[in-house]
Amino acid sequence: MHVNQIFKDARYFQIIFQSIFLCYGLYFLHWNSEYWLYATYFVSCLATQFIGEWLLGNKNIPFLTRYKSGIPSVLISAFGLSLLLKTNVTGVAVFASAFTIASKYIFRINGKHIFNPSALGIVAAIWLTGDAWVSPGQWGSNAVILFAVLSLGFIITTRIQKLDVSLAFLGVFAGLVFIRQIIYLGWPIDHFIQSVSTGSLLIFSFFMITDPKTIPNHTVVRIIWSAAIAAIAFYLAAFKFINAAPIFVLVLAQPLVPLLDRLFKARKFEWAPVSRITPEEKNFLQIVYSRSTM
Amino acid sequence: MKKKLFIIGGLVAIAPTLLSFCGFYVSKADGTLKNKTSQVILVRDGNKSVITMYNDFKGDTKDFAMVVPVPVVLRKDDIKVVDQSIFQKLNDYSAPRLVEYWDENPCNSYRNEDKLMRSVLGNAQEMSAPSSSVAKKSSVKIEAQYIVGEYDILILSAKESTGLKNWLNDNGYKIPANAEEVLDPYIKSNLKFFVVKVNEKEKRKLNSNFLRPIQISFNSPKFMLPIRLGMANADGDQDLIVYAFTRKGRIESTNYRNVDIASNKNIPLFIQKNFGAFYGNLFTNQWQKENKSVAFLEYAWNVTPINQMKCDPCVGNPPTEQDLVQSGVWWLGNKDWTDYSDLDNEEIDNGSRNVHFTRLHFRYNRSSFAQDLQFQVTPNTENYQARYIITHPATGSFSCASGQKYLKELRQRRRKELLELTALTGTNMNNWQEEATVKNDEEPNVSAQYATLIPQLNRESDNQNHPAGILLLGIAMLGGAGLMRWKGLI
Known part of the structure; x- marks a missing residue:
């Protein structure tokens, strides 16, 4: 993708904003700097996507292309987990990440995934493992x-x-x-x-x-x-x-x-305006973005 | 450099002052009763809560009265008085602690293992005895009325705050002028009012001058402490220490930010003599830095009564099973103490007898704490303690080469300790000069003495301001803007 294209892709902005929030939490709010937890979320999310793409991805597109194009969405999900879900158990962090990303491949109807991946991962980790929690007070009210x-x-x-x-x-x-x-x-x-x-x-x-x-x-x-x-x-x-x-x-x-x-019929959401892209690009983006979001 | 841990000094960080927690004292006399540091034990599992309120009332007990909003009408069995020494035990055990290490002289290797010290500051409490009379009036309904221990207890429900206020006034209680703004929301939230006075007759039977803590238990999904009422007659900031016990893990505040108090810091040796004041400074400084509306974590540990280390180092004896039961940890309460059959088979650990201890420290005032404290039990079982480290220098002659190296390292270390001290407490280096000079014992060498280092550090800090951070940030922002401009985004 061309550089300009990257900047027009909302996902990159989302990543930037989420990383600002995370840095704010770590450096200004003195969250117990559990870097291992964030590392676990990111590594497990990327690994799950690798496996998911390998087993369930669209075989018409080269594997590496597919994998690379999905990375921003995976990062968004990993940031989502990092910002909200707390746990002390590495296994739970891995489970939450795997559940988050796998849900994008498994729960799908008409090319749309059903659940917001990180929200589902968070709920699953809290309800199924009992070893994870969210801290509603973690941001305080001052900011x-x-x-x-x-x-x-x-x-x-x-x-x-x-x-x-x-x-x-x-x-x-x-x-x-x-x-x-x-x-x-x-x-x-x-x-x-x-x-x-x-x-x-x-x-x-x-x-x-x-x-x-x-x-x-x-x-x-x-x-x-x-x-x-x-x-x-x-x-x-x-x-x-x-x-x-x-x-x-x-x-x-x-x-x-x-x-x-x-x-209630309505036009389906497209990540990029259709008029500005060629049919090939559209086809490509369709596949790539079908797994987008936090 | 070799270090050895020899001992542990404990301390009590709470000033021995007046307190009440969520209730307010209503005085019959025109005294100026204040409540400054409160302590409360919270036990929570599922929807059940047990709350024990420390009673540190000073003054004529005839004037004592406490009003606590509670979610349900309590039965007589739900109300107990407990021994107040439990608070002292819990405080001593979970208070921020000072750890001491001794350097070994690299030039000779003698040991001083018998050096033990202890600096446990006592927490004095004073109290006296009370009395009262109880009358009734319409619009306010007396849901229940009990005598428990030395207390007369009423549980009131009210339709509107004016009625409640009048009732309390008519019965000789003086209500703080601004209490009404919180009474109304409580009444509408369907809370009941737990009103306590001292029963002089029962009090005389006890032969004691102390008002014992009251323990109440109830079932409610609400896990909170009503502090707003306590602000009605308190001027300025109030400290509240919460000792919480759960089966699952730490508790945390859900409507205020949770912050771990700074811990594991190396601080100068002379702090040993005045650890209480040091921690007071540190707390105030951190509290201001964190914008006040926060819950500070001072201690969190699994204190399940089986053999395991419950702190490192321990300041006092860990709470025993009886202490915990006394604090209201009901899931430990069913043990038959005459039954020894379970001595052989180590208790099967299915977690049903787990106890996690969390100590939270709040300093609240009306402007920073608009809401009552709400909590949740988390599965967070990580241990935590507020711990500060002092290191005694080696003694003897340092004429050998490694001795000289040691002195150099010592100077470096002590400079760091001094900088840490000022950073933690937010004080000026000069404030400590006198302390450092007066208590400058066991110094191996003038050049390594704190009193010598402080003026040096002062001179250095005058000469250098650190614009590097601001500069870097500026460059990064300019760079970012430039990049976006180049890409035609702005």
Whole structure:
């Protein structure tokens, strides 16, 4: 791919933004620098992709080409795990990575994978192994402006993620929290601000739920779908005291997407605008990007 | 350079001060009661919580009253009083610790293995006894009423905060003016109010001046500590130490950032004499650096009562099984102490008797802590302790070649220790000059003395500012922008 092409590929921007978040966590928030954990995520993700491509990849394209073109997506998934999933057990880290990447090859309908890979990997690691967890408080509330700027910056620079999904989710979630905490319970305003200004929530809204491959194609349906996730996540967090509820709800909601797509026809998402590329390139990109996303 | 670990000095970092944790004291007299350092034991497994609140009330116990929001109406069995010495034990055991090493003189190899020292600072507590009367009024419902130990306990539910406030006022409690802003949300969250006063009659039977800690247990998916109410009558910052026990692993805060307090740092020898003050400085400095809204981890260890090392080094005796049961670790409670049949077959470790100890240290105030503390139990079983290292220099003559080399290394090491000290505590090097001079014993050579090194380091730091980092960052940003410009992106 030409250099310019690389810069126009949203995945590279996503990698840059995610690495900024990770560096911020490591150097400014003093996360227990568990470099081995991040190394494990990256190595296992890349290895799983190697095996997946080898066994299940499209045999019409040379292996190395296929493998190389999938690397950015794999890195995005590995960053997703690094930013959210904690564990002390190397085996669990390997399992989460393998599950994340393998899900892209296994759970597929109509060329779209069903689950957001990292979200599924995180949920699987938490529920199946019991030795992994997410730390909702890891970002604190002080860096909210940095997060907001970077997240919005990401959307604007790439123009590829769906802003409507993020805003519908954030709007409904924050709105419900506001109604409950301020209007109903009567807490002071800073109580509410602390609830919605965590980095975890913004990362989820701008980098995870937006995965263009696992959201409904139809705009209105997409907004309703996103708002419904927010409402259920709010209910679970506020009344059932479940931490990281949005991720769990997202994973459970994703199998609905193929059904919604069937019921409400709309143009399928393309990573690159069709008009600007030749049919050969289109074919190539189709295959390459079919496994994209965080 | 050879080093030997000889001993361990423990310390108590908490100032012996007044406290309450999630409740607030409501004074009947117009006193200025303050609560500064609170301690609480949290035991959690599944949906069950056991909370033990240390009672460090000072003053006339007739004036003592505590209000704690609880999620359910507690039964009498759910409320206990426990021996307060348990807090001392847990604190001593999990407090930040100082480790001592001794250098060996490279010129002769005598040993000083009998050098043992201990610097355990006591934590004085004072308390006195209380009394009260209880009346009733509408709009506030008394859900239950018990006498437990030396306490009169009421469990109230209320429809609205004004009613509760009036009820408390009518019954002779003085409510802090700003308590109402939190009473309302608690009432609407369907919390009950656990109101405690001292029963003078029961108190007299006890023959003791201390108010014992109250332990409550209940089932609720909420795993939290209501600190907001405690802010109502506290001015300034309040410290809270949480000793948590779980079956699975560490606990962590879910709505505040978790930070490990700096640990395993080499610090100057003279800190030994004043470790408590050093740690106080360190904590304050780290707390400010981390923007205050954080939970500091000071200790985390698997303390399951089987033979294994529970700290390195240990500051005190590890909590025994009885201590743990007393703290509320109910899953250890069923053992029959007269049954020796399990002595031969080592206990089958299926994890059902595991106990993980987490010590968290909060310093909260109204502006940095808008929300109550919420927690989660994680499967994180990694050990952690706040540990600081001092090294005694070798003694004797250093005339041999390796002796000279040792002195040179010693100077280097001590310079690093001094820089570490100022970095950790956020203090100026000059602040330590006096300390270093006064306590400059066991120094092998003037040139290696802290008192000599401090002015040197000061001169050096005057001469050099480090613009390198800023410069590098600037260059990187310019480079990035240039690259993007070149690629036609901006």
